[in-house]
Amino acid sequence: xxxxxxxxxxxxxxxxxxxxxxxxxxxxxxxxxxxxxxxxxxxxxxxxxxxxxxxxxxxxxxxxxxxxxxxxxxxxxxxxxxxxxxxxxxxxxxxxxxxxxxxxxxxxxxxxxxxxxxxxxxxxxxxxxxxxxxxxxxxxxxxxxxxxxxxxxxxxxxxxxxxxxxxxxxxxxxxxxxxxxxxx
Ligand code: 5GP
Numbered sequence: 001x002x003x004x005x006x007x008x009x010x011x012x013x014x015x016x017x018x019x020x021x022x023x024x025x026x027x028x029x030x031x032x033x034x035x036x037x038x039x040x041x042x043x044x045x046x047x048x049x050x051x052x053x054x055x056x057x058x059x060x061x062x063x064x065x066x067x068x069x070x071x072x073x074x075x076x077x078x079x080x081x082x083x084x085x086x087x088x089x090x091x092x093x094x095x096x097x098x099x100x101x102x103x104x105x106x107x108x109x110x111x112x113x114x115x116x117x118x119x120x121x122x123x124x125x126x127x128x129x130x131x132x133x134x135x136x137x138x139x140x141x142x143x144x145x146x147x148x149x150x151x152x153x154x155x156x157x158x159x160x161x162x163x164x165x166x167x168x169x170x171x172x173x174x175x176x177x178x179x180x181x182x183x184x
Contacts, residue, residue, distance in 0.1 A: 002177075014183050015163075029137075045070075046072055072097050163182060165179055167179070
């Protein structure tokens with residue numbers, strides 16, 4: 001845990017504990033960046049950041065990628081069915097560029113039920129990219145409803161509600177440099 005992490009804990013007493021420290025995140029993101037750089041030699045992939053939660057991950061990850069690449073952004077919202085995501089996603093903001101024939105890497109903050117990413121892969125698949133892969137910082141595997149192949153995973157986490165590093169609670173706390181768990 002860095003001094004910064006500790007400082008945030010002091011400032012935000014409602015955070016119960018840090019699940020993944022900022023140091024651990026930065027180390028792992030560097031590893032993923034290296035892995036992606038090796039896998040995409042000779043290609044010029046498009047990183048598609050799924051807003052809002054994936055923006056810190058996209059920024060840190062792409063700074064560790066050594067092959068030429070582009071970034072684009074998509075914003076989606078899930079239609080809620082009770083307390084759980086239904087997997088029917090509404091496109092709030094679509095891609096600016098054309099992905100036909102391109103290698104696409106979808107960048108997500110967290111895969112929970114898997115419904116959102118499954119829907120997005122199906123949708124983007126109809127635009128005939130050369131390939132689509134998923135890079136997610138967190139994989140909440142015990143919550144999975146829809147099985148999706150995740151190519152680049154930062155950390156597997158238990159079925160708990162997490163905040164920080166892009167992940168919000170009521171639109172706040174995305175700025176925290178670590179992944180934390182709030183007090184019940
Ligand atoms: P899925 O369709 O995989 O269930 O939903 C993924 C989306 O749900 C994520 O992009 C994120 O916005 C939200 N989500 C899932 N788990 C958490 C969590 O623990 N914390 C926060 N802040 N958002 C979550």
